[in-house]
Amino acid sequence: MTGCICESIPxxxxxxxxxxxxxxxxxxxxxxxxxxxxxxxxxxSCDAVNALASALNKYYGGRGYYxxxxxxxxxxxxxxxx
Numbered sequence: 001m002t003g004c005i006c007e008s009i010p011x012x013x014x015x016x017x018x019x020x021x022x023x024x025x026x027x028x029x030x031x032x033x034x035x036x037x038x039x040x041x042x043x044x045s046c047d048a049v050n051a052l053a054s055a056l057n058k059y060y061g062g063r064g065y066y067x068x069x070x071x072x073x074x075x076x077x078x079x080x081x082x
Contacts (some may be wrong), residue, residue: 010020013029020026057067 001020007046010023010026013020018029019032019035021028
């Protein structure tokens, strides 16, 4: 990479499609395209988390382990004390 005295190192990096990891004296840079991909992935992560939670619930439920919340837990305790 080439630059001149009138540009800082972060400006040169951004000009070449890289984002510096530190504002001054950056030693590592990340491709801006990779950051765009990560942002798109993050925007869809809610769907992925729900899909993973559903899959885990089905997997463990099929083996006799059930996810409990306070309401279900209280009803299970209530039923077991009768």
